[in-house]
Amino acid sequence: MTIPSHSSSRQKATIDAAATDDATYGIYASSANKDPGDNIRVLSAGSSTDKFVESLNSDKVITLSSEPDPTAKFDASDPTLQWLKIIDDDAAASLTLGEEDIESFEFKFSDPWSLVFSSASDVLLFTFGSSALLSGDASGSRIEPPGIDAAGSTLTCGLDFTQMEDIEDVRVKDVFKNASQGDITQYIATAVLILPVFLRTPDEKAPPRRNALWFVPSDAMRVETRLQFQLPQFKALQDLFSPSLGGLMIDSADLVHKSKVLLEADNPLVIGEVAFSIECSLGSGDDTVSMIAGILFTPSTIDFTYTFVTPNPIAGILKWLSSLSGDSSVESDVDNLLNKEEGGVKVFPDATLRRLHITLDTTQDKEDPKLDSFSFDVEVTANFGKSQDGKSPVFLITYKWDRASGTVGTLAGDLWNTFEDFDDWDLTSSGEHWNILTPVTPSPATSVNIATLIPGRTVYNIPDTLPSDITVASIELSQESFAPMCVAAAIPPSPGSAPQPYLGELGIATSFTWGKSSTFTLDTAIAVVIDPSEGSDVDTSATFIGSLSYDSSDQSWVLRAAIESLYAAVIAEFFVDDAKGHVGPLISSIAISSLSIEYSYEKPTNTASTTVGSRFAMSGDLVIAGLRLNLDFTHEPSGFEFSAALNPEDKEAKIGDILADILGVEFDIPDFVHNTLLVAENKDTFRIDIQKKTTTYGKADIESFQFLAQLRIGLLQILFSQIHSTKWGPRDPSKRLFKAAINGFGEMELVIPLVGYLTQPLDELYFLFVQDPKPPRAPGQLTGLTREDVALFNSGLKDEELLVADKIKPDRATAADMLVPSGCHFAVIIRDGKGGRFCLLSYGFMKPQATSSRALESAEKKGRRRTEDEMDDGGPSAQAPFKKTAGPLAISNVGLKYKDKTLSIVFDATFQLGPIGFTLLDFTVNSHFVTMDQLPGISIGINGLAASFDRSPMAIAGIIVHGNDGDMDYYAGGLIVGFRPWQFQAAGFYGVVLLKDNKGEFQSVFVFAKLNDPLMTLAFAEISGICGGFGYNSPVRLPAIDQVSDFPFINSGRLSGNGNAQEVLVDLIDPSAGGWFAPLDSTY
Known part of the structure; x- marks a missing residue:
C-alpha cells in the first residue's frame, strides 16, 4: 500500500x-x-x-x-x-x-x-x-x-x-515500487524484475496465504498490509542463483509485499518490504533436503534465510556448503566440534540443524552474484549446566564462513530459553516461515547450573552472591578449547558476611583446553557503580571493577577489585550497615588516588552449599594536600582495622591544607597553626586511624566511631580527631578536635632583669581547636564539646587525653555541660605534687562566626579561611589563681591573652632581696608565634617595679612604671620615706602624647610632693604638713563635692603606709577622664 x-x-x-x-x-x-x-x-x-x-x-x-x-x-x-x-x-x-x-x-x-x-x-x-x-x-x-x-x-x-477482482498484469518491479522500494530495483537483475506476478483467489484446498490488514490505533494509527503474490514463472530466479548455489532447485515461488503506514507528526510515514518466498530442495531420492526460504534484495547483496522441512539434514547441508565454498574444513570442523568429548562424556548428545543464512554479493555484477558468506544455526542439547531436576539446557550455536577470511573454525551461540508462543505467528504481520524458530528438544531447561558448567566437573563452594541457576549464557567451541560465558544478577550478600557493595550484573567466564578440564578457570567480571552513602556531602559515584575467581586446584574463591573514585566516601560502603552512616561523615571529603580490595571466602560447613565472604583487605592511596597515604583497611569476623600511613616522598604540606582536604572546608585557625609545614620524610610523620569505641559514661555504654589523624613534626605531635556517636543520625555532622603542644614550652628559659635566668613556671601549653558544625538549638547558644563528647574523644586519644578546665561542681555535673566551646583555645596544663596533670586555665579566642553572620557573607568569601585579623576578637584575657615558687619569684596569679599573633602570659610575681621586697608590675612573657614546630620568639615585659623596706621606725617604699598604649608613652614614679613621726611622699609623671590624626605630639609633665607630721607650732595653730605640685600641659581636675575627701592635696591618709604606692600612682597619672592629672596640650 x-x-x-x-x-x-x-x-x-x-x-x-x-x-x-x-x-x-x-x-x-x-x-x-x-x-x-x-x-x-x-x-x-x-x-x-x-x-x-x-x-x-x-x-x-x-x-x-x-x-x-x-x-x-x-x-x-x-x-x-x-x-x-x-x-x-x-x-x-x-x-x-x-x-x-x-x-x-x-x-x-x-x-x-x-x-x-x-x-x-x-x-x-x-x-x-x-x-x-x-x-x-x-x-x-x-x-x-x-x-x-x-x-x-x-x-x-x-x-x-x-x-x-483478481489482480493481473503486475510485474515484480511494480510490487517493489508500490512497497516504496523502487530504489532497490536498480540492484536487481532485469530478468527478475520483469517476471509477472498475480493475486488470484486461491483454491479452496490451497493453504492459507495470509493476505491481510492489521490496524493498531494505539501505535501511531498503524496500518499494515501483507499481500502474497504468486510467481508462476521463476526460471529467471533459478538461473540467477544457480551459478553460485549449484544443486539448489526452486519448486515454487511467491512474492510477499508488506506495507506499514504510521502517523508521525500529523503526516503519514510509509515503510515497505518485499521478499521472495520459495520452496526449494537439494539432492535427490532419499538424500533430498526440502527447505523453505526467504530472499531479500539489498543494494549490495542477496540474502537467503532457509529453514528445513526435512528433519536434521546436517550431513547433506555440510557437504553442499563445503562444495560451494571450496573449503573442505567446513564439514570436518563442524563434525569434529559437534562430537567433542570431555572426561569420556559427549558434550552435545544431540545436534539438529535449524537454519541457514547465505549471502550472495552483487556489487560486481547484479546479473551474476557470487557467494560471499554463509552461516548456519545448530540446536544442541548440552551435557553440562544441567538443572537440579536433571533437564538439559539447549543452545543455538552458529558456524560462520565468508569469502574474505574463510572460517575461524568455531561454534558459538546462546542458551535457548526464550520460548515465546509461536503457535499464532502467522496471525501477525511480521511472522514468516523463515524467521520463526522454536526448539525441537522437548522440555529443555530454562537455565544453566553454575556448579556443573564444566562438562564432567563440579564447581564447589560457590559464593552466596552468585546465583546457582543462570538464564543468560553463551558458549564458544574451538578445536583447542571450550569456553562458556554467562551474565547474571548478583544476590545480595548474606547477613554476617564481610561488607561488600551489591555486585549488580556479573559476567561469568570459564574455559579449559580439551582433555584438561581438571585445570579449568572460572572468572566473574564485576563492574558496578557505588553511590555515596545517604547524607554524604559528596555526590560523586565510584566504580567497583574486578573479578571473582575460582581456583579449581583447591576449590577456593577470591574476589579482587579496583575502585575508581574521587573521594573516600565510597569506603563507607565497606563497613557494616549500622556503621556506614557514622563512618561516612568522618572521611567523605578525603580524595582517593587508587584503591584495590581482595575478599577471601571461608569454605562452607558440611551442611552448607555456598560460601560467604568472611574477610577482606583493602589497600591504596589516599591523597591529602598532595601527600599520599598508604591505606590498610581490613575486615575480619572479629571486627575491622582502618589505618593509613604516609608514603615518604620529597614533599611538604601546610597543616591548614591537610585539615581542609580532610574536611572539605577551610578551618578558621591562626596563621601559626595553618602555616606549619609537614615534611613527608617518613611513614610515622602522618597517620590516620578509624576505630569503633565503646565509652562507659555514667552507667551507660556509648558507641562511637572515631577518626584520628596523628602528625609528627620533629618532637611536635599534632592530633586531629573526629567523632560520630551512634546516638547521632547519619546526617548529623561530626564533632572535631585539633590538639597540639607548644613545642619546647616546658623547658623555655627566661632572662628577667634583677632576677636573672629562670625556667618559665608553667608545665605545658596546648593549642586546641574545636568545631561543632551543627547549628545551635537557639540563637546565642554555644556549640562545642559537652562533657559526654570529651569522654568520647578521650576513649580514642588514650595517653593524649583532652584535659579541660571544669568549673562545675561534681554534684551538679551533667552529660550536656558545655566544657569546650567551639573556636580556638590555649590550655595551660600543670602537674600536682603527685605528678598528675590537670588543666589550670583555658583561654578561648577567635570564636566562630554566628550562623546568622555567615549567612551574610559575600560570595567571594564563602568557603575561604578568614584572615587572622578577621578572626581576632580582641576579647578579654583569662586568669586563674596559681601559687608557685620559681627560683626567687613567688607567683600568685596567671593570665593569658592572644592578640596580634602574640600570646601574652601575665604573672603576678614578687621576690625578696634581703630586707627589701620587690613586686614586678605587669610581668609578661610574650610569645611571638610563626609556626608550631619552631620555638616562639620570646620577649619579657615588665611595666614597672615596686620596692619596699619596713623596719620600725623607718619605712621606705618606691615605684616606677613605664606605660605605652599607642597614643601616649610615659614614665611615672613615686617615693615614700618615713621616719616616725615624719613622712615624705613624692610622685611624678612625664609623657609624650600624640595629637589626634597624627598631627604632632606634645610633652606633659607634673610633679607632686608632700611632707607630713609636725613642722612648727604657732600660738594659734600647728603646721603639720606641706604639699605642692607643678604641671606642664597637665591640668589638675577639680573634685566634685563627693570627691573632696579623695583629692590628693587634701587626703593624706591614702599616702600613709608602704603597701599602696602603686595604687596612689595610678590615681595620680591615670590619663582617662577619671584621673586627677590628665595630659592636655597648651595648659599649665
Missing part, C-alpha cells in the same frame, strides 16, 4: 473526532461517558471491542453516516476514515452491527490496487485457516469476531476475494 502521489499537494487532513449529530450514528466506548440513545450505541465495558474503540480517538467513538441496518458506512467526519483517506483518497470503511456487539469491519482501497479487507468470520477463516491447524477443530476460526484481539489493541482483517 502506498500513499497517493498527489497527497503531498493536498491540504493536510485534520484527524479530529466530530460530535455525533442527529444525522449520524455513534458507537462509543464505555469510558466516553455517553448515554445510549436513538443514534448512540455504548459498547459493553471491558470487551475487546470497547477497548479498541477507546483507542481510536480522543472522543472514543466510531461515527457512522446512518444507523446500521445491520451495515453502515463510516461518516466523512469520522477520524478513522479521515486517516484512511490520507493513505488512499478513495478509501472507504463500514461495519456490521449485531444485537450485542460489532460483528465485523470492512475497508476498501483503490491505490495501488483495488482491495477489500474484511474481518467477517468466513473471510478470516479463509485467510488464516481454521483452528484445526492447532487443535483439530476444522470449523472454528482462529480469530474471534469482529477480528479484535483480547487486549483490544489490534484489528485483523483478511483480503475478501469475493468482493474484488
Whole structure:
C-alpha cells in the first residue's frame, strides 16, 4: 500500500473526532461517558471491542453516516476514515452491527490496487485457516469476531476475494515500487524484475496465504498490509542463483509485499518490504533436503534465510556448503566440534540443524552474484549446566564462513530459553516461515547450573552472591578449547558476611583446553557503580571493577577489585550497615588516588552449599594536600582495622591544607597553626586511624566511631580527631578536635632583669581547636564539646587525653555541660605534687562566626579561611589563681591573652632581696608565634617595679612604671620615706602624647610632693604638713563635692603606709577622664 502521489499537494487532513449529530450514528466506548440513545450505541465495558474503540480517538467513538441496518458506512467526519483517506483518497470503511456487539469491519482501497479487507468470520477463516491447524477443530476460526484481539489493541482483517477482482498484469518491479522500494530495483537483475506476478483467489484446498490488514490505533494509527503474490514463472530466479548455489532447485515461488503506514507528526510515514518466498530442495531420492526460504534484495547483496522441512539434514547441508565454498574444513570442523568429548562424556548428545543464512554479493555484477558468506544455526542439547531436576539446557550455536577470511573454525551461540508462543505467528504481520524458530528438544531447561558448567566437573563452594541457576549464557567451541560465558544478577550478600557493595550484573567466564578440564578457570567480571552513602556531602559515584575467581586446584574463591573514585566516601560502603552512616561523615571529603580490595571466602560447613565472604583487605592511596597515604583497611569476623600511613616522598604540606582536604572546608585557625609545614620524610610523620569505641559514661555504654589523624613534626605531635556517636543520625555532622603542644614550652628559659635566668613556671601549653558544625538549638547558644563528647574523644586519644578546665561542681555535673566551646583555645596544663596533670586555665579566642553572620557573607568569601585579623576578637584575657615558687619569684596569679599573633602570659610575681621586697608590675612573657614546630620568639615585659623596706621606725617604699598604649608613652614614679613621726611622699609623671590624626605630639609633665607630721607650732595653730605640685600641659581636675575627701592635696591618709604606692600612682597619672592629672596640650 502506498500513499497517493498527489497527497503531498493536498491540504493536510485534520484527524479530529466530530460530535455525533442527529444525522449520524455513534458507537462509543464505555469510558466516553455517553448515554445510549436513538443514534448512540455504548459498547459493553471491558470487551475487546470497547477497548479498541477507546483507542481510536480522543472522543472514543466510531461515527457512522446512518444507523446500521445491520451495515453502515463510516461518516466523512469520522477520524478513522479521515486517516484512511490520507493513505488512499478513495478509501472507504463500514461495519456490521449485531444485537450485542460489532460483528465485523470492512475497508476498501483503490491505490495501488483495488482491495477489500474484511474481518467477517468466513473471510478470516479463509485467510488464516481454521483452528484445526492447532487443535483439530476444522470449523472454528482462529480469530474471534469482529477480528479484535483480547487486549483490544489490534484489528485483523483478511483480503475478501469475493468482493474484488483478481489482480493481473503486475510485474515484480511494480510490487517493489508500490512497497516504496523502487530504489532497490536498480540492484536487481532485469530478468527478475520483469517476471509477472498475480493475486488470484486461491483454491479452496490451497493453504492459507495470509493476505491481510492489521490496524493498531494505539501505535501511531498503524496500518499494515501483507499481500502474497504468486510467481508462476521463476526460471529467471533459478538461473540467477544457480551459478553460485549449484544443486539448489526452486519448486515454487511467491512474492510477499508488506506495507506499514504510521502517523508521525500529523503526516503519514510509509515503510515497505518485499521478499521472495520459495520452496526449494537439494539432492535427490532419499538424500533430498526440502527447505523453505526467504530472499531479500539489498543494494549490495542477496540474502537467503532457509529453514528445513526435512528433519536434521546436517550431513547433506555440510557437504553442499563445503562444495560451494571450496573449503573442505567446513564439514570436518563442524563434525569434529559437534562430537567433542570431555572426561569420556559427549558434550552435545544431540545436534539438529535449524537454519541457514547465505549471502550472495552483487556489487560486481547484479546479473551474476557470487557467494560471499554463509552461516548456519545448530540446536544442541548440552551435557553440562544441567538443572537440579536433571533437564538439559539447549543452545543455538552458529558456524560462520565468508569469502574474505574463510572460517575461524568455531561454534558459538546462546542458551535457548526464550520460548515465546509461536503457535499464532502467522496471525501477525511480521511472522514468516523463515524467521520463526522454536526448539525441537522437548522440555529443555530454562537455565544453566553454575556448579556443573564444566562438562564432567563440579564447581564447589560457590559464593552466596552468585546465583546457582543462570538464564543468560553463551558458549564458544574451538578445536583447542571450550569456553562458556554467562551474565547474571548478583544476590545480595548474606547477613554476617564481610561488607561488600551489591555486585549488580556479573559476567561469568570459564574455559579449559580439551582433555584438561581438571585445570579449568572460572572468572566473574564485576563492574558496578557505588553511590555515596545517604547524607554524604559528596555526590560523586565510584566504580567497583574486578573479578571473582575460582581456583579449581583447591576449590577456593577470591574476589579482587579496583575502585575508581574521587573521594573516600565510597569506603563507607565497606563497613557494616549500622556503621556506614557514622563512618561516612568522618572521611567523605578525603580524595582517593587508587584503591584495590581482595575478599577471601571461608569454605562452607558440611551442611552448607555456598560460601560467604568472611574477610577482606583493602589497600591504596589516599591523597591529602598532595601527600599520599598508604591505606590498610581490613575486615575480619572479629571486627575491622582502618589505618593509613604516609608514603615518604620529597614533599611538604601546610597543616591548614591537610585539615581542609580532610574536611572539605577551610578551618578558621591562626596563621601559626595553618602555616606549619609537614615534611613527608617518613611513614610515622602522618597517620590516620578509624576505630569503633565503646565509652562507659555514667552507667551507660556509648558507641562511637572515631577518626584520628596523628602528625609528627620533629618532637611536635599534632592530633586531629573526629567523632560520630551512634546516638547521632547519619546526617548529623561530626564533632572535631585539633590538639597540639607548644613545642619546647616546658623547658623555655627566661632572662628577667634583677632576677636573672629562670625556667618559665608553667608545665605545658596546648593549642586546641574545636568545631561543632551543627547549628545551635537557639540563637546565642554555644556549640562545642559537652562533657559526654570529651569522654568520647578521650576513649580514642588514650595517653593524649583532652584535659579541660571544669568549673562545675561534681554534684551538679551533667552529660550536656558545655566544657569546650567551639573556636580556638590555649590550655595551660600543670602537674600536682603527685605528678598528675590537670588543666589550670583555658583561654578561648577567635570564636566562630554566628550562623546568622555567615549567612551574610559575600560570595567571594564563602568557603575561604578568614584572615587572622578577621578572626581576632580582641576579647578579654583569662586568669586563674596559681601559687608557685620559681627560683626567687613567688607567683600568685596567671593570665593569658592572644592578640596580634602574640600570646601574652601575665604573672603576678614578687621576690625578696634581703630586707627589701620587690613586686614586678605587669610581668609578661610574650610569645611571638610563626609556626608550631619552631620555638616562639620570646620577649619579657615588665611595666614597672615596686620596692619596699619596713623596719620600725623607718619605712621606705618606691615605684616606677613605664606605660605605652599607642597614643601616649610615659614614665611615672613615686617615693615614700618615713621616719616616725615624719613622712615624705613624692610622685611624678612625664609623657609624650600624640595629637589626634597624627598631627604632632606634645610633652606633659607634673610633679607632686608632700611632707607630713609636725613642722612648727604657732600660738594659734600647728603646721603639720606641706604639699605642692607643678604641671606642664597637665591640668589638675577639680573634685566634685563627693570627691573632696579623695583629692590628693587634701587626703593624706591614702599616702600613709608602704603597701599602696602603686595604687596612689595610678590615681595620680591615670590619663582617662577619671584621673586627677590628665595630659592636655597648651595648659599649665
